[in-house]
Amino acid sequence: MKASLAANIYALKALLDLGLRPRGKVTLESTIEEELGGSGGTFACLMHGVIADGLLITEPSEENIYVTHPGIRYFRVTVYGKTAHAAFSHTGCARALDIERAKRLFYPLVEKQTGRSCNLSMGKMQAGDWVSTVAGLATLECRVGFVPGETRQGVETEIKKTIREAIRRDT
Numbered sequence: 001m002k003a004s005l006a007a008n009i010y011a012l013k014a015l016l017d018l019g020l021r022p023r024g025k026v027t028l029e030s031t032i033e034e035e036l037g038g039s040g041g042t043f044a045c046l047m048h049g050v051i052a053d054g055l056l057i058t059e060p061s062e063e064n065i066y067v068t069h070p071g072i073r074y075f076r077v078t079v080y081g082k083t084a085h086a087a088f089s090h091t092g093c094a095r096a097l098d099i100e101r102a103k104r105l106f107y108p109l110v111e112k113q114t115g116r117s118c119n120l121s122m123g124k125m126q127a128g129d130w131v132s133t134v135a136g137l138a139t140l141e142c143r144v145g146f147v148p149g150e151t152r153q154g155v156e157t158e159i160k161k162t163i164r165e166a167i168r169r170d171t
Contacts, residue, residue, distance in 0.1 A: 004058035005030050024053065068109035070118060070145040073155055077140045077163060097162045107147035118145040 008028060015022075027050055031041035057069070098120035107117045121143045128135030146155045 001030075001059075008056075008058055027052065064113070066109065066113050068107070068148075070107070070110045070147060071150070071152070073144050073146065073152060075142050075144070075156070075159060077142065078137065097159070101144075101158075105147050105150070110145075110147060117147050120144045 012026065012028060027045065029041050029045050029050070101118050101120060102116050105117050110117045122140050123143060124141040125138060127138035144155060144159065146152075
């Protein structure tokens with residue numbers, strides 16, 4: 001996002017050089033690791049009383065203009081199992097929660113961006129220690145989107161409930 005930060009600086013400078021003055025206060029703020037929840041710059045501004053009536057994020061991957069952004073939550077699930085020889089393995093991976101949330105939750109401004117209001121992405125998985133052994137431990141790293149009206153606690157509760165139900169069905 002360094003290119004976007006530079007573009008923001010030069011865009012603000014160009015407006016000021018043209019003699020255009022905003023009606024309110026403009027704060028140019030940046031943060032690190034914005035894709036991984038790093039919000040140091042934003043958090044520091046909030047802690048120092050900086051508030052805003054609006055926000056402009058210059059994401060370089062899109063040419064469209066959007067007027068909202070979904071909330072996101074990253075989480076990790078560690079699953080312990082029983083190791084076994086590959087000849088005795090079985091499969092079964094469900095994305096039921098992702099499908100159910102996509103059907104149940106709708107927010108038109110986010111839906112317009114991606115075609116779906118929220119997503120559950122199981123983006124990274126680490127499991128096992130040998131190719132010919134069924135893994136006795138697996139770790140999933142995930143990202144879930146949520147829409148206005150949902151809370152972080154509510155989404156976490158829903159995910160934990162789904163995991164507990166999967167464990168109950170599997171035992």
